[in-house]
């Protein structure tokens with residue numbers, strides 16, 4: 001049962017981004033209860049933070065929180081099938097490695113899954129050791145393997161190289177500005193509070209004031225001017241990266 005506590009989740013995700021001995025958070029979407037339990041146990045033992053949902057609708061909801069480092073996705077799921085979960089996730093530009101679990105009879109869906117950007121698949125039944133090996137391999141390849149470049153308007157962002165460009169021209173961004181843009185892009189169209197930005201930039205140095213955040217946001221806004229996207233300020237709530245002129 002997944003209980004979404006946004007603050008706890010954010011903190012945990014940020015901890016793992018800082019590499020603070022914190023586990024990668026893995027979402028397991030599997031309706032076979034025995035298999036799900038075995039997966040939770042094996043991955044937990046291996047040191048990962050594990051969440052489990054047993055239907056596609058819950059997976060879709062959980063993935064919106066955008067805190068997972070890897071998704072293990074069964075294809076045959078109640079409420080919303082695995083491929084639909086994958087489609088919706090990719091539509092939100094969520095970038096994370098996906099390991100598909102499929103039954104023998106689902107080879108066509110498996111191919112469709114790979115077309116939709118799944119990174120690997122396992123055919124049931126499989127050994128837990130095999131699963132752990134695949135998970136390690138996917139995490140080694142890192143985030144952003146599937147769609148390393150995120151594009152909105154003429155602004156593109158390379159999630160691996162951590163560089164931004166407008167119409168293909170590199171944007172000169174400081175480390176802090178890059179951090180701000182990254183968070184805003186990751187939550188495109190959704191509000192990001194100043195506190196969340198402070199938390200994010202904490203990974204670069206310990207003291208980032210809310211005033212400093214305003215400065216970084218201001219600079220990012222100026223630098224991406226003309227790219228068809230803009231950073232809006234929602235007073236008292238935070239910031240939102242959105243298409244310009246909306």
Ligand code: CA
Nearest residue numbers: 031074076077
């Ligand atoms: Ca199933």
